[in-house]
Amino acid sequence: MISGSFEYHRPKSLDEAVGLLDQHGDDARVVAGGHSLIPMMKLRMAMLDHLIDLQAIDGLKGVREEGGNLLIGAMTTQSELIADPTLAAKCPIMAETALQIADPQVRYCGTIGGNVANGDPGNDMPALMQALDATYIAQGPNGTREIAARVFYEAVFFTALQDNEIITAVRIPTPPDGHGHAYEKQKRKIGDYATAAAAVLLTMSGGRCATAAIALTNVGDTPLYAEDAAAALIGTAVDAAAIDRAVALAEGIASPAADARGPVDFRTKLAGVMVRRAIARALERAA
Amino acid sequence: MSKLHVQLTVNGREIEALAEPRMLLIHFLREQLNLTGPHIGCDTSHCGACTVDLDGKSVKSCTMFVAQADGAEIRTIEGMAQPDGTLHVLQEMFREYHGLQCGFCTPGMITRAYRLLQENPNPSDEEIRFGISGNLCRCTGYQNIVVAIRAAADQLNAAKEAAE
Ligand SMILES: Cc1cc2nc3c(=O)[nH]c(=O)nc-3n(C[C@H](O)[C@H](O)[C@H](O)COP(=O)(O)OP(=O)(O)OC[C@H]3O[C@@H](n4cnc5c(N)ncnc54)[C@H](O)[C@@H]3O)c2cc1C
Ligand code: FES
Ligand code: FES
Numbered sequence: 176m177i178s179g180s181f182e183y184h185r186p187k188s189l190d191e192a193v194g195l196l197d198q199h200g201d202d203a204r205v206v207a208g209g210h211s212l213i214p215m216m217k218l219r220m221a222m223l224d225h226l227i228d229l230q231a232i233d234g235l236k237g238v239r240e241e242g243g244n245l246l247i248g249a250m251t252t253q254s255e256l257i258a259d260p261t262l263a264a265k266c267p268i269m270a271e272t273a274l275q276i277a278d279p280q281v282r283y284c285g286t287i288g289g290n291v292a293n294g295d296p297g298n299d300m301p302a303l304m305q306a307l308d309a310t311y312i313a314q315g316p317n318g319t320r321e322i323a324a325r326v327f328y329e330a331v332f333f334t335a336l337q338d339n340e341i342i343t344a345v346r347i348p349t350p351p352d353g354h355g356h357a358y359e360k361q362k363r364k365i366g367d368y369a370t371a372a373a374a375v376l377l378t379m380s381g382g383r384c385a386t387a388a389i390a391l392t393n394v395g396d397t398p399l400y401a402e403d404a405a406a407a408l409i410g411t412a413v414d415a416a417a418i419d420r421a422v423a424l425a426e427g428i429a430s431p432a433a434d435a436r437g438p439v440d441f442r443t444k445l446a447g448v449m450v451r452r453a454i455a456r457a458l459e460r461a462a
Numbered sequence: 463m464s465k466l467h468v469q470l471t472v473n474g475r476e477i478e479a480l481a482e483p484r485m486l487l488i489h490f491l492r493e494q495l496n497l498t499g500p501h502i503g504c505d506t507s508h509c510g511a512c513t514v515d516l517d518g519k520s521v522k523s524c525t526m527f528v529a530q531a532d533g534a535e536i537r538t539i540e541g542m543a544q545p546d547g548t549l550h551v552l553q554e555m556f557r558e559y560h561g562l563q564c565g566f567c568t569p570g571m572i573t574r575a576y577r578l579l580q581e582n583p584n585p586s587d588e589e590i591r592f593g594i595s596g597n598l599c600r601c602t603g604y605q606n607i608v609v610a611i612r613a614a615a616d617q618l619n620a621a622k623e624a625a626e
Contacts, residue, residue, distance in 0.1 A: 176505055177484065177486075178484045178527075179484070180482065180483075180484055181483060181484060182464075182483065183466055183483035183527070183529040185529075185532070206530070209525060209526060209527070209530065210507065210525055213507075213525050213526070213527065214506065214507055214525065216484075217505075217506075226483070226527075226529075228529070228530055230530065254519075277596070278510070278595045278596030279520060279574070279578075279592075279593060279594075279595065279596050280510060280513060280519075280520045280521060280522045280574070280596040281507065281522070281596065283519035283520060283521060284519070284521060284525070284526075365595040365596075366508055366595070366596065
């Protein structure tokens with residue numbers, strides 16, 4: 176399959192890239208790893224006149240810790256996330272999730288920025304970003320703007336990002352030492368998007384759950400931040416009754432599409448199963 | 463749309479060419495450079511038959527425009543053997559252990575295994591299976607591919623030890 180024709184740009188600076196986006200508006204798109212965009216272009220589901228490649232722009236890659244936050248450059252690839260020592264020490268759920276995305280070849284190319292900007296509910300990073308309460312830092316013609324992951328997603332392929340904005344980094348409040356975490360994903364095979372998946376983060380204090388966050392992948396038009404489900408755990412010993420309540424509340428917000436991955440009821444139930452397993456594993460890991 | 467002047471290194475050879483930016487890297491390699499080792503199995507980023515090594519990464523060349531590869535260093539299956547025709551250890555071991563039947567997946571499989579062993583010279587069978595999970599084979603059932611990669615790793619490690 177051959178994509179439509181386009182003019183290729185490889186700007187060396189962010190300003191130049193934003194300038195090109197601003198100039199060409201709807202007719203232009205940025206490409207990062209290309210592993211969501213290029214398949215869409217080949218299917219002609221994405222048609223554009225200008226392709227703006229971000230690969231030559233300095234400073235969009237890498238992970239650093241800064242004042243209680245982890246800052247991840249948008250062009251950091253999934254395989255770089257997996258190999259990163261800071262994330263391994265401070266936020267191991269990043270690698271755990273990235274390892275469940277696609278296959279090695281895709282992970283060498285696919286970036287965190289592309290994964291969170293794409294707006295496909297099948298992408299795994301957006302729900303994780305919601306659970307971690309991440310913020311996306313976007314640059315447009317009028318400067319920088321910050322958008323919380325929890326309010327970023329509007330509908331399938333619709334996000335709060337403007338056509339002339341580029342995500343430069345993702346900022347995550349460093350989870351506290353001893354936090355429990357798990358990303359549970361059910362898929363039909365390696366390289367498949369989730370039938371359902373859930374991210375859980377929690378902290379325990381004196382045998383009680385002090386904080387919790389839960390988010391769901393691919394069981395709605397957007398990633399789903401399951402605020403009530405997490406609230407059902409807080410203050411409890413994360414006992415069977417609390418887990419049942421959280422699972423029921425998570426299933427209650429799931430509204431998956433029926434597709435080759437299964438009918439609505441199955442995928443809804445499965446979202447609950449993923450939440451249940453993720454809570455159990457997070458609890459095991461919590462200090 | 464105007465053609466783009468691209469410059470890249472393929473199997474150690476400097477290449478300069480004109481190509482439409484939308485041309486996929488796999489088409490550029492196969493049709494413009496006549497490197498027909500990398501295959502087109504699915505054309506949808508799933509099978510890995512088109513895998514090439516690009517700047518130290520295994521890449522599905524059906525999911526990259528040649529424009530993006532401008533400036534890159536690429537190795538295809540054609541670049542695995544020595545110039546005198548001596549096969550790479552991986553190729554030898556695929557032959558020795560029947561790591562192929564029809565051979566369609568083999569160029570991608572070996573190119574991928576090459577990068578896997580660069581990153582992890584002593585992988586477990588499970589790590590090999592996870593490491594080649596982006597490459598599909600419809601013939602072998604994978605078992606002998608894993609055996610061949612394991613054998614190549616052992617040989618490469620023995621050679622390295624002998625050299626030390
Ligand atoms: C076979 C296969 C299986 C896959 N399986 C999974 C999976 O299980 N889970 C999963 O999460 N993903 C999966 N993916 C998608 C993969 O992870 C993509 O790489 C990722 O979704 C997008 O990242 P990218 O860097 O490739 O973005 P691109 O494809 O380059 O871009 C995607 C979109 O985001 C925009 N964009 C990119 N970067 C930025 C930026 N910095 N600022 C603003 N907009 C930007 C682009 O304009 C485009 O609209 C799969 C892909 C393939 C080919
Ligand atoms: S042809 Fe590229 S992955 Fe199948
Ligand atoms: S040997 Fe036939 S596809 Fe692998």
